[in-house]
Amino acid sequence: MYPRLVIDRQKIKENTALLAEKAARMHIDLYTVSKVYCGIPAIVQASIDGGAKAVADSRLENFEKMGAINCDKVLLRLPMQSEVDRVIALCDISLNSEIETIKMLNQAAGKMSKKHRVILMIDLGDLREGILKSDVDETVKAIMGMEHIVLEGIGVNLTCYGGVIPGPENLGELASIAEKIEREYGIALNVVSGGNSSSLSLIDNGKMPTKINNLRLGEAIVLGRETAYGNTIIGAHEDAFVLEAEIIELKMKDSMPTGEIGVDAFGNKPNFVDKGKMLRAIAAIGRQDINPEGLTPLDERIEIIGASSDHMIMDLTKTGSSYQVGQIVQFRLDYGAMLKACTSEYIHKIII
Numbered sequence: 001m002y003p004r005l006v007i008d009r010q011k012i013k014e015n016t017a018l019l020a021e022k023a024a025r026m027h028i029d030l031y032t033v034s035k036v037y038c039g040i041p042a043i044v045q046a047s048i049d050g051g052a053k054a055v056a057d058s059r060l061e062n063f064e065k066m067g068a069i070n071c072d073k074v075l076l077r078l079p080m081q082s083e084v085d086r087v088i089a090l091c092d093i094s095l096n097s098e099i100e101t102i103k104m105l106n107q108a109a110g111k112m113s114k115k116h117r118v119i120l121m122i123d124l125g126d127l128r129e130g131i132l133k134s135d136v137d138e139t140v141k142a143i144m145g146m147e148h149i150v151l152e153g154i155g156v157n158l159t160c161y162g163g164v165i166p167g168p169e170n171l172g173e174l175a176s177i178a179e180k181i182e183r184e185y186g187i188a189l190n191v192v193s194g195g196n197s198s199s200l201s202l203i204d205n206g207k208m209p210t211k212i213n214n215l216r217l218g219e220a221i222v223l224g225r226e227t228a229y230g231n232t233i234i235g236a237h238e239d240a241f242v243l244e245a246e247i248i249e250l251k252m253k254d255s256m257p258t259g260e261i262g263v264d265a266f267g268n269k270p271n272f273v274d275k276g277k278m279l280r281a282i283a284a285i286g287r288q289d290i291n292p293e294g295l296t297p298l299d300e301r302i303e304i305i306g307a308s309s310d311h312m313i314m315d316l317t318k319t320g321s322s323y324q325v326g327q328i329v330q331f332r333l334d335y336g337a338m339l340k341a342c343t344s345e346y347i348h349k350i351i352i
């Protein structure tokens with residue numbers, strides 16, 4: 001059945017192993033981030049088998065599917081106060097920045113006679129989640145006083161929202177905050193988490209502060225790409241996920257529409273370049289499932305022209321007579337297209 005996303009477990013395992021070995025040389029361990037593929041348990045398991053220490057996701061629904069996976073479950077998105085009981089039931093560790101929420105986690109953990117581990121997030125300039133540096137002392141003190149909460153460590157998130165790139169300055173700051181907490185409270189933090197796939201280049205260029213001992217990697221494992229500069233990771237598979245769509249129409253047609261041009265299905269006024277007649281294919285997939293800008297055809301002779309909700313139009317002129325109606329076209333996906341493809345219920349997920 002098409003469209004479908006073909007997911008190769010062996011490639012996920014190998015990507016994880018490549019990155020886990022690279023990180024281990026700097027005494028860094030990895031959380032494998034499964035949110036982009038909605039926590040599909042077989043993929044999580046492949047990544048754990050490849051050497052990830054734990055699985056991290058932002059949605060509790062995804063953890064509900066992972067009961068059989070034997071590793072720590074880490075909630076990446078700050079817990080909603082309305083879900084604290086489920087956080088305690090489903091997760092071992094959560095990332096946090098609100099003391100009132102942590103108090104509620106403490107109560108919920110108490111009720112279930114559990115200990116819950118917390119990674120305190122610190123905002124070092126990206127302006128997504130995290131407490132201010134000036135609030136670290138007070139917050140740590142409050143957490144230390146909670147009976148059912150363990151301070152597992154501290155962490156930072158960069159690049160996701162503000163586009164701030166990790167470097168020796170901001171991660172150095174995280175490292176010194178960790179050292180200060182350890183000195184003042186006479187404790188050892190298990191985790192000093194230096195960010196996501198955008199932090200990988202610091203391992204390669206030797207600028208990762210030694211105190212950082214954890215990264216949370218999604219895109220790097222899934223797409224084989226670091227995200228500070230968008231470079232591909234040497235030796236990693238970029239095609240662990242391949243999208244396949246079926247051609248439902250294939251005809252020589254004009255490249256310019258005929259008639260008065262109004263707006264398209266999304267209210268935009270389209271622009272066209274007259275390339276004369278072209279071999280145009282329609283694939284049965286659309287904006288409801290992907291964004292066409294995020295797809296790259298594996299056959300380099302194919303060019304994506306655009307898409308409406310359920311139809312994607314491609315220029316197959318350069319392919320000659322290679323394709324027919326009923327045949328399949330394959331694509332690599334960027335992060336945005338992956339997100340949509342994984343959440344679209346119309347795209348079948350095939351795990352090989």
Ligand SMILES: *Cc1c(COP(=O)(O)O)cnc(C)c1O
Pocket residue numbers: 033035058076077095157195196197198216217218219220227
């Ligand atoms: C999504 C997310 C990650 C993983 O990001 P990638 O760029 O996919 O590696 C890490 N940490 C947090 C808090 C996240 O929300």
